[in-house]
Amino acid sequence: MQQNRVRIADIVIGSRLRPVSAAGVESLITSISETGVMKDAIHLRKKKDGSLHLLAGAHRTEAARRLGWDEIEAKIWTDVTDDWARLIEIDDNLAGAEMNALDTAVFLATRKAIYERLHPETRRGVAGAAGRWDATEPSSVAFVKSTADKFGMPGITGG
Template sequence: MTPTLMQIDKVPVAEVIVRDRLRPVSEAGVESLIASITEIGVMKDAIHVRKKKDGQLYLMAGGHRLEAARRLNWVHVPAKVWTDVTDDWARMVEIDDNLAGAEMNALDSAVFLATRKAVYERLHPETKRGVAGAVARWDATEPSAVAFVKATAEKFGLKERQVYKIVAAGTALSPRDVAHLRQAPRPVSLKDLTEIAKIGDPVERGDVVLRLSVGNAKSAADARRSLRVEGGLQTPVKSPEDQALLALISAWARAGKAVRRRFIDQEFGEVAPLVADEADARDPALATAIRRGMAAK
């Protein structure tokens, strides 16, 4: 079955059905479109809809455009109407429309590219290694991965290495994970998603996602560390001051006596007042001697 462009005209806004989208429309995106339409007087790009055999119209691409038309109280919206469309083809239209033209954050990019890989393999079965009852391994040696990454990198102007990382991150996320991460007060980064993708234990992955979603961790790495500390698998992370002290003590211990003398001689003006202040609390006579030495210097 080959998709057919039935008409390029307009369709009633109220008749377009929106269902099972990969991401919700963003308020900022809709407001930006409304401002553009108000300024130039037209909607620059038509939406794409799928007309099924029962005559109903389903949105394939243009969620923000359709929502803008609704808020502007348009009766009709410019549209390209397609027939003889498969579910996979419709999903690919949605994905490519967003990847090519929408403002995408790291989470959206991961979800869309991971989905695109799955759809690509179904549309191009010749690119996938035959594995009875199993999912092909996602790495640089898998034929389907190589074919998809090359095609995707060329289509969207990405480096192949970027595509591998983004897809690996998106593939590791369940729909529930994605829903939680969309609620995170701090937008998750590709680094966060890559860290999540490394987690093999689904319970740990869910805990990390939950902590990010409610703002209890600054990053996925921080969330993993806090979980290990709470589980007694890792000692608490020390403050920057504690870490600096440990580094200084370690360096002093490694230095020989001659190096220590050179250090004291070079940094005497900095070190002596600190030592004298401490000596006041321990031995006033020692403090007096130190201050005499400071005066002599």
């Protein structure tokens, strides 16, 4: 991973799990105008052909574009899988964006599908109850526990 300033015009914004909301962009523009700072860098995936694809930060990118910026601070990732790239988008939104219940459900369902592809031993009917809920091996931690731990909600799983 490297961090650089990149030209906004060079960023490819592909399919997203949810569209950019006007209210979210306006809120960012107001914050940036008041403080003079964009709090977080966006995350990009540099593909083998050199193109830069947005992983996380669609609202930040749109706010910068509307403010007339030519460049934006970005963390650039190479050699990442499609699943890892999607997890970055999901986790960025789950951790920081205000989402309605439907958006949250879509993001969690997509995260669960990816998690189970990466950790097939945790799928329902594969690991048994111990593997799903009370596993001690990191590679067999269930989706619910993993997600709760990641987002600071240990009480969800009794931890």
